[in-house]
Amino acid sequence: MSEPTYTFRLATPDDAEALQAIYAPYVETSITFELEAPSVEEFRRRIEERICIYPYIVVEEDGVPMGYAYASRLFSRAAYDWAVELSVYLSRDCRGRGLGRALYTRMLTLLEMQGIRSAHGKVTEPNEASDKLHLSMGFRRVGFMDNVGFKLGKWRDVGHYEKLIGDFDSAPDPVIPITKLDPAKVEKVLREGA
Ligand SMILES: CC(C)(COP(=O)(O)OP(=O)(O)OC[C@H]1O[C@@H](n2cnc3c(N)ncnc32)[C@H](O)[C@@H]1OP(=O)(O)O)[C@@H](O)C(=O)NCCC(=O)NCCS
Numbered sequence: 001m002s003e004p005t006y007t008f009r010l011a012t013p014d015d016a017e018a019l020q021a022i023y024a025p026y027v028e029t030s031i032t033f034e035l036e037a038p039s040v041e042e043f044r045r046r047i048e049e050r051i052c053i054y055p056y057i058v059v060e061e062d063g064v065p066m067g068y069a070y071a072s073r074l075f076s077r078a079a080y081d082w083a084v085e086l087s088v089y090l091s092r093d094c095r096g097r098g099l100g101r102a103l104y105t106r107m108l109t110l111l112e113m114q115g116i117r118s119a120h121g122k123v124t125e126p127n128e129a130s131d132k133l134h135l136s137m138g139f140r141r142v143g144f145m146d147n148v149g150f151k152l153g154k155w156r157d158v159g160h161y162e163k164l165i166g167d168f169d170s171a172p173d174p175v176i177p178i179t180k181l182d183p184a185k186v187e188k189v190l191r192e193g194a
Contacts, residue, residue, distance in 0.1 A: 004061045004062065005061065005062060006059055006060065006061055006066070006099065006102070007059070007060050007063075008057055008058070008059050008060075008102065008103070008106055008190040008191070009057070009058055009060070009190055010051065010055065010056060010057060010058070010178070010186070010190070011047055011051060011056040011057065011058045011068060011070070012047070012051070013044045013047050013048050013051075015047060015058055015065060015068075016040050016041075016043040016044035016047055017040050017043075018064075018065040019043060019047070019058070019065060019068050019089075020037070020038065020039075020040045020043040022065065022066075022067060022068065022089055022090070022091050023037070023038075023043070023089050024037040025092065026089060029152075030124045030149075030151045030152055030154070030156050031124055031127060031130075032124075033124070033149045033151060033156075035151065050070050050071075050072055051178070051179075052177060052178075052179060053175070053177045053178060053179075054070060054071035054072060054084060054111075054114075054178055055069075055070065055071055055106075055107055055110040055111065055114075055178050056068065056069075056070040056071075057069050057070070057103055057106055057107060057110075057190065059090075059099050059102065059103055061094070065091075066090060066091045066094040066099065067088070067089060067090035067091055067094055067099055067100075067103065068088070068089060068103070069086060069087065069088040069089075069100075069103035069104065069107050070086070070087055071084040071085070071086055071087075071107060071111060071116070071119070072084060072085055072087070073085070074118075074120050081172075081174070081175055082115065082116055082117040082118065082172050082175060083116070083117065083118045083119075083120065084111060084116055084118075084119055084120065085119075085120045085121070085122065086104070086107060086119055086120065086121050088100055088103055088104065088130075088133075095129060096129070100129070100133045101133065101136065101137065102193060104133065104137045105137070105193045105194060106189055106190055106193055106194075107119075108137070108163070108165065109189045109193070109194050110178065110181070110186065110189055111165060112165045112166055113176070113181055113185065113186075113189070114175050114176045114177070114178060114181065115166070115172060115173055115174070115175050115176055116165055116166075116175060117164065117165055117166050117168065117172060118162055118163065118164050118165060119139070119162070119163045119165060120160065120161065120162050120163075121134050121139060121160075121161040121162075122158050122159070122160055122161075123158065123159045123160075123161065124149070124156050124157070124158050125144075125156075125157045125158065125159055131159065134161040134163075135161075137163065138163050139161035139162060139163040140161065140162060140163070141159050141160065141161055142160055142161065142162045143159070143160035144157060144158070144159050144160065145157060145158045145159075145160065
């Protein structure tokens with residue numbers, strides 16, 4: 001059998017149905033703190049909101065979405081403009097094939113092009129795959145929140161990972177929305193990974 005071919009592209013609102021289907025099974029676990037799966041309409045609304053500013057990357061196998069990663073604001077106050085939180089979900093049988101790493105590699109390169117200075121991940125423990133993904137991508141665990149959520153009958157702990165991007169020697173320029181980056185350069189990153 002031939003090796004699957006994976007391609008990476010930016011999400012559109014029309015991906016809502018496929019991506020909601022990837023995400024929904026994880027709502028039945030403690031990996032996400034959401035208690036009910038969002039509807040496809042709600043998922044579409046979330047995609048629309050995010051793609052104006054941040055990368056939202058879909059990985060496809062032979063044209064079928066198998067996973068995605070997106071960035072969103074870490075916190076709402078203005079001085080946090082340069083800090084994002086990452087989310088990444090793969091279809092269950094596509095885990096452990098390097099796709100998490102491939103999505104994060106592209107994501108971090110695009111964030112750097114935008115002028116983002118730090119990327120953060122919050123991982124409900126235990127989640128060895130996510131811990132390993134973050135550590136292997138150069139994130140460092142900067143915090144651990146004990147019993148910060150209650151889901152599926154248990155208090156849950158969350159690890160906080162951070163990766164600094166770029167330099168901190170001077171005041172930053174405003175973040176460039178993903179929609180304002182050179183499309184050819186974005187395409188190259190999605191194709192080649194860096
Ligand atoms: C977490 C997730 C995105 C990781 O992506 P992935 O494609 O499975 O991981 P990769 O194959 O890219 O592996 C990345 C690293 O983690 C390690 N890893 C992956 N799965 C692992 C597992 N189950 N146990 C231990 N290590 C694991 C790999 O060996 C690799 O390490 P290396 O770079 O040192 O070789 C994916 O497993 C997933 O979608 N899980 C369910 C949803 C989820 O947990 N999302 C994150 C919420 S915080």
